[in-house]
Amino acid sequence: MRIMCCLKPVPKPGSVKVDPETHTLKREESELVLNPYDRYALEAAVELAEKTNGKVVAVSMAPPNAKDILLEAFAFGADELVLLSDRAFAGADTLATSYTLACAAKKLGPFDLIVCGKVSVDGETAQVGPELAAWLGLPSVTWVKDIKPLNDSLELIRTREFGEEKIKAKPPLVITIEHEANVPRPPSIKRLLKQDEVEVKILSAGDIGAKEEYLGLNGSPTQVIDTFAPEYHGKREIISGPPEEVSERLLSILKERGLI
Amino acid sequence: MENYQGVAIFGEWTGREIHESTYELLSEGRRLADELKTHLIVLLPGPPEAKEAASELISYGADKVIATLDERLNDFRDDIYARIVAEKIEKYRPEIMLFPATSLGQALAPRVAGLLKLGLTAHCIAFEIRQEDRTLIQVRPSFGEQVMARIISRTRPQMATVRPGVFPHAKKIEGYQGEIEIFRPSEEAFKSSLEVIEKRPKPKTDVDITKAQVIVAGGLGLGSKEHFQKLFDLAELLDGAVGATRPVCHLGWISEDHMIGVSGVSVRPKLYLGFGISGSLHHTVGLQGVETLVAINIDEKAPLMKQADIAVQGDAREILPLLIKKLKKLKSQREND
Numbered sequence: 211m212r213i214m215c216c217l218k219p220v221p222k223p224g225s226v227k228v229d230p231e232t233h234t235l236k237r238e239e240s241e242l243v244l245n246p247y248d249r250y251a252l253e254a255a256v257e258l259a260e261k262t263n264g265k266v267v268a269v270s271m272a273p274p275n276a277k278d279i280l281l282e283a284f285a286f287g288a289d290e291l292v293l294l295s296d297r298a299f300a301g302a303d304t305l306a307t308s309y310t311l312a313c314a315a316k317k318l319g320p321f322d323l324i325v326c327g328k329v330s331v332d333g334e335t336a337q338v339g340p341e342l343a344a345w346l347g348l349p350s351v352t353w354v355k356d357i358k359p360l361n362d363s364l365e366l367i368r369t370r371e372f373g374e375e376k377i378k379a380k381p382p383l384v385i386t387i388e389h390e391a392n393v394p395r396p397p398s399i400k401r402l403l404k405q406d407e408v409e410v411k412i413l414s415a416g417d418i419g420a421k422e423e424y425l426g427l428n429g430s431p432t433q434v435i436d437t438f439a440p441e442y443h444g445k446r447e448i449i450s451g452p453p454e455e456v457s458e459r460l461l462s463i464l465k466e467r468g469l470i
Numbered sequence: 471m472e473n474y475q476g477v478a479i480f481g482e483w484t485g486r487e488i489h490e491s492t493y494e495l496l497s498e499g500r501r502l503a504d505e506l507k508t509h510l511i512v513l514l515p516g517p518p519e520a521k522e523a524a525s526e527l528i529s530y531g532a533d534k535v536i537a538t539l540d541e542r543l544n545d546f547r548d549d550i551y552a553r554i555v556a557e558k559i560e561k562y563r564p565e566i567m568l569f570p571a572t573s574l575g576q577a578l579a580p581r582v583a584g585l586l587k588l589g590l591t592a593h594c595i596a597f598e599i600r601q602e603d604r605t606l607i608q609v610r611p612s613f614g615e616q617v618m619a620r621i622i623s624r625t626r627p628q629m630a631t632v633r634p635g636v637f638p639h640a641k642k643i644e645g646y647q648g649e650i651e652i653f654r655p656s657e658e659a660f661k662s663s664l665e666v667i668e669k670r671p672k673p674k675t676d677v678d679i680t681k682a683q684v685i686v687a688g689g690l691g692l693g694s695k696e697h698f699q700k701l702f703d704l705a706e707l708l709d710g711a712v713g714a715t716r717p718v719c720h721l722g723w724i725s726e727d728h729m730i731g732v733s734g735v736s737v738r739p740k741l742y743l744g745f746g747i748s749g750s751l752h753h754t755v756g757l758q759g760v761e762t763l764v765a766i767n768i769d770e771k772a773p774l775m776k777q778a779d780i781a782v783q784g785d786a787r788e789i790l791p792l793l794i795k796k797l798k799k800l801k802s803q804r805e806n807d
């Protein structure tokens with residue numbers, strides 16, 4: 211199987227920088243790490259490629275400083291590395307991001323399978339996978355925690371709030387991966403030693419045939435208009451003192467209020 | 471944009487009944503429709519047995535239920551459901567469309583957004599209306615910081631997903647009048663290469679914390695799994711359930727079913743006690759519906775302490791066992807009285 215794996219570089223916790231005007235993340239100024247959920251997506255893609263004698267193409271849409279993350283993905287088993295990088299991509303919401311990834315999928319494909327993480331820890335939307343599927347006219351299955359390749363199809367286990375579902379799917383399709391899906395392998399020493407030789411292919415909007423109007427901030431229908439810190443009411447009761455005393459006091463207040 | 475009118479919500483059929491989240495969307499949807507002086511519609515795809523549910527939805531304030539009832543909608547298949555919802559949106563042109571952020575809603579809404587090239591805001595916790603241009607202002611936590619973002623969408627309908635538990639359950643309105651309209655999608659919409667071959671319900675072990683009246687929750691401040699375990703004793707004494715922050719779930723102190731917040735669930739208990747929880751916005755967005763919030767923290771400046779109705783400054787590892795001891799005593803006293 212030829213598999214595309216979407217990897218999102220996210221700001222390292224604590225290094226988040228936000229543009230005061232557009233309220234979008236300034237990714238080029240943040241220290242980037244791989245979105246933790248995408249490690250499971252990459253592992254699922256690599257395991258499946260191994261079982262089916264296939265290849266994994268790792269794709270990120272990110273500023274140039276994300277190159278190291280793709281090199282990491284190589285150490286974890288990705289075969290080809292592609293960085294979609296262009297000023298025109300900046301400030302993209304999920305619709306513009308998924309459009310860009312869809313253009314890349316058409317350019318670099320055809321793929322039998324596209325694998326995304328369940329959710330990213332910065333955007334926290336879980337939208338890019340299904341939106342990407344829609345742009346490509348492919349079916350999608352979210353929150354997959356197990357993948358079994360059959361002859362001409364895949365058997366997927368999807369998690370739902372009530373339990374799980376077993377789904378038979380015919381490729382090509384898009385799936386998003388749960389963190390329970392696997393235990394990601396450590397980086398391969400052999401691959402770490404070869405990191406200097408591997409190429410990270412850098413593609414611009416023109417290279418993937420993307421239309422300007424669908425890209426970046428301009429192509430993003432959603433806009434953050436402002437941000438605010440939530441306010442809290444002022445009538446709180448504060449209790450402090452030795453543990454015995456505060457426990458006693460807390461219980462008597464709760465009793466007074468009829469809560470216990 | 472004038473061509474778009476009305477508020478629409480997605481009605482989720484679970485296979486047996488209408489999902490709780492639909493009733494929560496009905497209450498917020500009704501409020502938004504009233505503020506915009508427009509109608510509220512429910513888009514309901516499901517198998518034929520979902521028909522009765524359609525009339526039920528009207529008694530909770532829906533003006534119109536647009537139902538598609540077909541055997542082939544027995545299982546949720548992302549592609550079929552999304553095309554049907556997209557066809558309905560194109561025909562009925564609502565100005566607002568809300569989805570539940572259930573597993574189904576989170577899979578469906580972005581597919582619809584992708585098909586129709588629309589903006590979609592994930593996991594909103596509040597909405598405001600800007601009257602002059604009928605804009606829906608969508609509020610959600612922003613980028614891992616202690617701030618909320620107000621978001622608008624340039625496309626119509628303005629679409630958002632809403633985390634279950636954020637809004638109250640709609641109230642039944644006796645004698646509310648509405649209509650059911652059957653929508654027949656194109657045959658094309660039913661094409662799919664997905665097949666659900668088995669559904670396995672998970673064994674019912676835990677209490678559903680979204681329904682608990684009392685929640686005792688713990689965070690990293692409890693220091694160890696051993697201390698955390700004591701929350702279960704306290705929960706039992708208070709007839710409540712145990713909640714948790716994300717890091718303690720990831721440490722394996724408790725399963726993720728107990729996680730409260732953006733990645734977990736929203737809760738609406740009468741009483742919430744948070745032990746050793748800092749009160750990150752990621753956690754507290756799940757606490758919007760709490761009536762009385764108690765924080766127990768050594769740091770009086772922790773955000774949860776500022777938000778609390780009762781802020782207890784002290785070591786949670788000492789206070790927790792003391793509360794258990796004292797409550798036990800209280801209980802046996804009450805029993806003897």
Ligand SMILES: Cc1cc2nc3c(=O)[nH]c(=O)nc-3n(C[C@H](O)[C@H](O)[C@H](O)COP(=O)(O)OP(=O)(O)OC[C@H]3O[C@@H](n4cnc5c(N)ncnc54)[C@H](O)[C@@H]3O)c2cc1C
Nearest residue numbers: 689690691715716731732733734746747748752753768786
């Ligand atoms: C995208 C994203 C999604 C997230 N989703 C969620 C989510 O759904 N739910 C969630 O909970 N988190 C979520 N998080 C994590 C969240 O940002 C916080 O990191 C987390 O809620 C903090 O957990 P905590 O309060 O247990 O730990 P900490 O923030 O480490 O707080 C521990 C607190 O305990 C206090 N303390 C220490 N010792 C004691 C003691 N002996 N007695 C009393 N108090 C003590 C400290 O003063 C501190 O306030 C998410 C994060 C991201 C980036």
Ligand SMILES: Nc1ncnc2c1ncn2[C@@H]1O[C@H](COP(=O)(O)O)[C@@H](O)[C@H]1O
Nearest residue numbers: 216217271326327330333335336337338
């Ligand atoms: N800029 C990006 N580059 C590559 N993949 C992405 C990007 N943004 C999102 N994704 C993929 O989409 C998934 C969900 O992201 P999100 O919708 O932001 O929660 C991630 O786990 C990635 O697999």
